[in-house]
Amino acid sequence: MMKLYGSLTSPYVRKVRVLIKEKQLSVEFVAVETASDSRIAALNPLGKVPVFERDDGLALFDSPVIAEYLDSLKTPALIPASGEARWQVLRWVALGDGVLDAAVSRVMESRRPEPQRSADAMKHQEGKIARAIAFAERQLKDGPWLVENRLTLADIALAAALEYVDFRYPHDWKHGHPRLAKWLAVLSARPAFSETQPPK
Numbered sequence: 001m002m003k004l005y006g007s008l009t010s011p012y013v014r015k016v017r018v019l020i021k022e023k024q025l026s027v028e029f030v031a032v033e034t035a036s037d038s039r040i041a042a043l044n045p046l047g048k049v050p051v052f053e054r055d056d057g058l059a060l061f062d063s064p065v066i067a068e069y070l071d072s073l074k075t076p077a078l079i080p081a082s083g084e085a086r087w088q089v090l091r092w093v094a095l096g097d098g099v100l101d102a103a104v105s106r107v108m109e110s111r112r113p114e115p116q117r118s119a120d121a122m123k124h125q126e127g128k129i130a131r132a133i134a135f136a137e138r139q140l141k142d143g144p145w146l147v148e149n150r151l152t153l154a155d156i157a158l159a160a161a162l163e164y165v166d167f168r169y170p171h172d173w174k175h176g177h178p179r180l181a182k183w184l185a186v187l188s189a190r191p192a193f194s195e196t197q198p199p200k
Contacts, residue, residue, distance in 0.1 A: 002027045004066075006049040007034060009198040011100045011164035012063040013050040018156050019067055021192035023074050027052075064097070067153060078153040088147045089154040095132055096157030100164060102128040107168045129165060130173070137177040144186050159187040167198060 004020065004027050006013030020027050034040050034049050043051045043059040052066040053059050060066050071078050080086040106125040109118060136158060140146070146154040162184050165173070174181035187193060 002055050003030050003053045004028070005030045005032050005037075005040060005043065005051045005053070007032065009167075010049055011104070011160055011167075014164075014196050014198065015096075015100075015157055015160040016050050016052070016063055016066050016070070017196045018160060018192045019070055019078065019153065021195060022151065022156065022190075023070065023078070025070060025073060027070070064093075071153065076150075078151065078156070080148070080152070085148050085152075089152045092146050092152075092154030093157040095136065096154075096159075096161040099129055099132045099158075099161035102126075102132075103161070103165050103169055126169070129169065133162075133165075133173050133177055133180065137180045140179050140183060144183070155187055159184055159193065163188065163193070 002025075004013070004016060006016070006029070008031050017029060020029075030039075032040060032049065034047065040049060040051055041047045043053060044061045046061065048062060050063055050066055051059055051061050052069065060069055068079060079089055102125040106122050106129075109121050109125070112118075143149060145151060146158065162180075174184075
């Protein structure tokens with residue numbers, strides 16, 4: 001059986017888990033602690049999650065590759081195969097992944113011993129997040145979906161990123177971005193998101 005290895009709190013893992021649930025794929029989720037689990041290093045020389053193991057034993061990493069592979073297994077595609085819609089989806093995915101990268105970098109900096117912690121480095125990442133949220137608010141269309149009037153990986157990636165910001169960098173971004181906040185509330189209520197919430 002296909003397996004997804006990952007941490008319960010990793011936003012990159014969660015993005016893939018949401019995709020799996022939305023597409024109703026038969027994939028076993030194996031919760032691991034990356035630093036202490038030898039299976040991850042054996043499957044991925046970079047020692048990072050998520051790692052996806054196909055039923056033939058081939059391991060795929062990291063989240064963009066895994067998402068594209070899983071999307072290819074069952075229709076409808078969450079990543080359009082070609083045309084303008086494909087580039088629109090990938091653009092939103094890049095924005096969501098960039099927010100994740102900035103939020104994770106901020107978390108890692110905040111966990112450094114206080115004498116070594118850089119307030120400037122944290123503010124730099126916070127600036128990226130703020131600009132991305134403002135950009136998303138401006139670009140958001142009317143309706144529940146970002147592209148093609150249907151659920152795509154664009155919605156999954158951005159919603160997972162914003163929920164991770166709320167999880168690890170809670171602040172009141174929603175007051176100044178009401179359309180984006182409303183959009184996120186709709187996505188967050190879907191079972192694929194509610195069932196993959198990280199432990200508090």
